[in-house]
Amino acid sequence: MSLETVVEDIRDEARARAEDIREEGEERAAEIVSEAEEEAERVVQEREQQVERQIEQEREQTLSAAKLEAKQQRLEARRDVLADVREGTEAAIADLEGDRREELTRALLDAAAVEFEDDESVAVRGRADDEELLTEILDDYEGWSFAGERECLGGVVVESEESRVRVNNTFDSVLEAVWEDNLKELSDRLFDDE
Known part of the structure; x- marks a missing residue:
C-alpha cells in the first residue's frame, strides 16, 4: 500500500x-x-x-x-329624598293653624301636666307665633304661665322650679320620635323598587 x-x-x-x-x-x-x-x-x-x-x-x-x-349615589339620592320629605313634613307641621293646632297643643300640654300635678308654678315655653294660643290655653291651668319663646315648630316645653323637671313636648320632639320609629317603613314605601 x-x-x-x-x-x-x-x-x-x-x-x-x-x-x-x-x-x-x-x-x-x-x-x-x-x-x-x-x-x-x-x-x-x-x-x-x-x-x-x-x-x-x-x-x-x-x-x-x-x-x-352606584350604591353610594343611590343612598345619597335616598337621603336627599328623605330630607325633602322631612322638610315638607316640618313645613306642614309649622303651618298648622286654628282648631287643629290648638287641639294638638292642648294634647301635648295635657300629657306634660301629669309630671307637674303638685307644682304651684309651671313655666311653659313655645313658638313665638303661638304665644297668644298658649296664653289662652294656659288660662285653664292654675299656676301655669307662658314663660317665653322656644325655637320649635310648635308644641310646648314645660318646666317647674319646684320639681326641677322639664318636659319637651314640642312638635319637633314628637316628629323626631315618630320619624325614628317609622323611618324604615317610610323608606320601604318610598323606595319599594329594591
Missing part, C-alpha cells in the same frame, strides 16, 4: 468522521432549537395567562368600584 493510499484512507476516514460530527451537531442544534421553541411557547402561554388573570382582576375591581359608586 502506498503512502498515498494511506493518506487517502485517512482523509476518507476524517471526512466520514467530520460528517458524523456535523450530523451530530445538526441534530443537537435541532434539539436545542426545539427545546428553546418549546420553552418560548411555555413562557408565552404563562404570560398570556398572567395577562388574562390581570385583565380579569382589573375588570372585577373596576366593576366592583362602579357598583360601590
